[in-house]
Amino acid sequence: ASRSAQRYGVNTGYGDSCTTAxxxxxxxxxxxxxxxxxxxxxxxxxxxxxxxAVLLARLVSLAKGCSAVRWELLEALAGLLNAGVLPRIPxxxxxxxxxxxxxxxxxxxxxxxxxxxxxxxxAREALEAAGLAPxxxxxxxxxALMNGTAVMTGLGSLxxxxxxxxxxxxxxxxxxxxxxxxxxxxxxxxxxxxxxxHAGQQAAAARIRADLAGPLDPPGLHRLQDRYSLRCAPHVxxxxxxxxxxxxxxxxxxLDSANDNPLFDPEAGLLLHGGHFYGGHVAFxxxxxxxxxASVADLLDRQLALMVDPRYSHGxxxxxxxxxxxxxxxxxxxxAVQIASSAWTAEALKLTLPAASFSRxxxxxxxxxxxxxxxxxxxxxxxxxxxxxxxxxxxLACAQGLRLRAAxxxxxxxxxxxxxxxxxxxxxxxxxxxxxxxxxxxLCTRFRTEAWSPQP
Numbered sequence: 039a040s041r042s043a044q045r046y047g048v049n050t051g052y053g054d055s056c057t058t059a060x061x062x063x064x065x066x067x068x069x070x071x072x073x074x075x076x077x078x079x080x081x082x083x084x085x086x087x088x089x090x091a092v093l094l095a096r097l098v099s100l101a102k103g104c105s106a107v108r109w110e111l112l113e114a115l116a117g118l119l120n121a122g123v124l125p126r127i128p129x130x131x132x133x134x135x136x137x138x139x140x141x142x143x144x145x146x147x148x149x150x151x152x153x154x155x156x157x158x159x160x161a162r163e164a165l166e167a168a169g170l171a172p173x174x175x176x177x178x179x180x181x182a183l184m185n186g187t188a189v190m191t192g193l194g195s196l197x198x199x200x201x202x203x204x205x206x207x208x209x210x211x212x213x214x215x216x217x218x219x220x221x222x223x224x225x226x227x228x229x230x231x232x233x234x235x236h237a238g239q240q241a242a243a244a245r246i247r248a249d250l251a252g253p254l255d256p257p258g259l260h261r262l263q264d265r266y267s268l269r270c271a272p273h274v275x276x277x278x279x280x281x282x283x284x285x286x287x288x289x290x291x292x293l294d295s296a297n298d299n300p301l302f303d304p305e306a307g308l309l310l311h312g313g314h315f316y317g318g319h320v321a322f323x324x325x326x327x328x329x330x331x332a333s334v335a336d337l338l339d340r341q342l343a344l345m346v347d348p349r350y351s352h353g354x355x356x357x358x359x360x361x362x363x364x365x366x367x368x369x370x371x372x373x374a375v376q377i378a379s380s381a382w383t384a385e386a387l388k389l390t391l392p393a394a395s396f397s398r399x400x401x402x403x404x405x406x407x408x409x410x411x412x413x414x415x416x417x418x419x420x421x422x423x424x425x426x427x428x429x430x431x432x433x434l435a436c437a438q439g440l441r442l443r444a445a446x447x448x449x450x451x452x453x454x455x456x457x458x459x460x461x462x463x464x465x466x467x468x469x470x471x472x473x474x475x476x477x478x479x480x481l482c483t484r485f486r487t488e489a490w491s492p493q494p
Contacts (some may be wrong), residue, residue, distance in 0.1 A: 046300055046311060047181040053136065054404035062189070069180030076143035076184065079128030084141075084193075085329040089156060091123045095293060096145060096183065104303070105295035107423040114149050114173050121168035124156040127189070127418060134409035137266050137315035138189035140259045141412070142358065146183040146260075185298040187317045190411035194289050194320050194327075197418040198282065198438035205278050207485055208334050209242050211432050212271040213249035214462055215341045217453040218439030220352045222261070223250040238283070239276025241487060244274060247456040254449065255429030267348070269338035274337045278330035292320055316450060317411030321394040324414035330423065332386040333362055337349060338432045339383040340463045345435045346376045353446065358438040360469040369471045371392040372435055376477075379431040386424040416420060423482075428482035434474070435464035 044050050049065055051058035052072055060068055097115040100107050118124065132139035147153040151162040151172030161439065165172055175183075200377075216223060224245040231240045256284035263269060297314040344350045346357045359371030393414035399406040440462055443450035451459050466477050 045177075047185075047223055048177045049165040049396055052181070054402035056283065056404075061192060061410065063128045063176065067151040069175035069177065072180040072184065073143050073146040073150060073152070073175070076140045077146065077147065079131040079140045081128050081130030083156060084129055084189075086124060086156065088193055088196060089127055090119060090187050091144065091196055092141070093124070094188060095192040095195070096142065096188035096369065098293055099186055099295060099297050100182060102294075102296040102300045102481070105298050106151055106302050107180045107182045107203055108176060108179070111149070111173065111175075111183075114170070115145075115167070117170050117286065118148065121215075122168060123164050124157075125161075125166050126154050126156045129427070132412040133405065134187070134190055134317040134321060134411035134413070135313070135315055135407070136299065137186040137317070138155070138412055141189045142184040144187075145425055146175065146180055146466065148488065149183070150175060154220065158248050161413070165294050168372040182298050185315050186413065187292055187297045187315060187320060188315045190320045190324070190409075191289060193412070193415035194324050194421060195293070196326065196443050197422060198285055198289055198417060199325060200419075200422045200426075201285075201327055203485070204334065204422065204429065204489075205275055205282065206240070207429055208271070208275050208278075208338060209245035210249055210458060210461060211338060211429060211436060212268065212275075213246045213458055214342065214440065215455060216246070216250060216268055217252075217450045218396060218436055218443060219264075219268070219345060219350075219451070219491070221264045221268050223247070223255070223453070225264060226250065226272065231272065236276055236280060238279030238281075239263035239272050241279050242275040243272035244391045249455050250453060251455040252451075252453040252459075254452045265340075265344060267337055267344065271337060271341075274333055278327075281326050281330045285327055288319045288323045292317075301453060308403060317409040318394070321411035321414045324418040325370065325390075325394055326410065327417040328386075328414070329390045329392075331418070331421050332383075332390045332426050335383045335386045335421070335428045338425075338428050339379050342372075342428075342435050343352050343434045344374055345439050351439070354442055358435055359466075359471075359473070360438065360441060360442070361466065365470070371425045371468065371471070372431070372438065373450045375434060375474060379428050382424045382427045382431075386421045386428075389421050389424075393417055426485050429485055430478045433465050433481055433485075434477070437462055437467050441467045 049060050052057050074097055101112055125144045127141045127144045132138040148161045151165055153161050155164045226243045231243045299315055300309055300311045348356045357371035357373040359369045361369035391454050393410045397408050440451045
């Protein structure tokens with residue numbers, strides 16, 4: 039074919055092979071070949087929620103009408119979502135430009151009736167059981183399905199929602215920690231935060247203040263100024279809260295985009311070759327998110343360290359043990375939970391190295407600058423998982439501290455709002471030492487999924 043007759047990915051090879059003309063008699067096989075040779079993903083499989091997010095993100099992008107796919111392909115993607123037929127998508131193998139080629143090949147393969155579903159069924163069998171027919175991909179459709187940012191954007195959207203929930207949770211847990219350690223709630227005074235007008239910081243302070251709305255203060259504050267992990271909690275959580283605003287903007291823009299290549303403007307009759315598959319905005323958003331979330335993990339871990347240490351907890355027993363009398367000698371309370379929290383925090387902080395800074399030249403130096411947005415999104419989800427684990431350990435400490443104050447004759451929970459008291463009462467407490475892995479796992483699930491909102 040002459041240069042004027044070449045159409046990338048329609049009658050040419052892919053990537054650096056764009057200079058290779060494909061014989062007319064082989065054109066019908068070209069889309070399926072692209073799908074098949076990208077079947078090299080490894081690592082864990084995306085879970086059902088992650089997989090649905092990927093399918094929806096790809097469907098929304100292709101529905102913009104700039105990708106030269108048939109209506110039947112859009113219906114086929116919607117059919118997978120509606121029927122709950124989910125592809126098995128390995129998490130690893132994308133450099134984030136030309137988009138999420140390898141993981142998205144598993145979406146395209148399922149539509150073709152190849153590979154398998156997330157629940158282990160052969161693709162063709164699963165499609166047939168759902169009343170769906172395999173799709174023979176038309177020219178450009180394999181490229182349109184795979185050459186985009188749906189995996190990083192889908193995962194990033196889920197990370198955003200979890201981070202927004204975590205931001206509110208961290209404020210509530212801080213309020214409980216202040217109450218348990220007889221802290222100074224004036225650190226969250228509204229007039230103070232009018233003097234430094236970061237919106238997220240003000241929102242965090244307002245949430246903590248609202249949860250410390252009970253009528254009682256301890257008989258005498260032990261310190262004029264609490265240690266930084268309590269006093270500066272709005273300043274730490276506020277960074278995450280403010281970051282969520284621009285992260286949401288960039289994720290919504292990415293979701294509302296046509297992000298494959300080439301793209302078409304049917305009204306103007308233009309065929310446009312570009313790089314919209316590049317996930318730089320998602321990469322930067324996820325690198326920023328994971329750094330802000332890990333800082334919250336560090337904050338909660340430091341608060342937990344204060345609560346379990348009798349030198350800093352203002353009268354609580356060492357390690358918050360619930361044992362009494364002689365049995366205190368063989369009980370160690372939340373000592374191991376604090377050690378584990380430190381481990382989870384260290385891992386979260388280690389993962390804050392920006393993924394986008396590790397761009398690699400690949401594919402014969404055609405993809406010589408890549409976003410690594412999918413790696414950043416996966417990192418963000420892992421950091422969130424670790425931080426939710428820290429929050430679970432912290433929550434146990436708060437509940438234990440409030441209970442032990444009550445045993446000492448002080449109603450520390452009365453310093454809290456009714457809503458915060460109800461939250462504290464819903465948390466488990468520990469008497470004699472016992473394995474806590476199941477309790478912690480249950481709290482992690484709750485914190486990850488519960489649709490609760492302490493304050494706006």
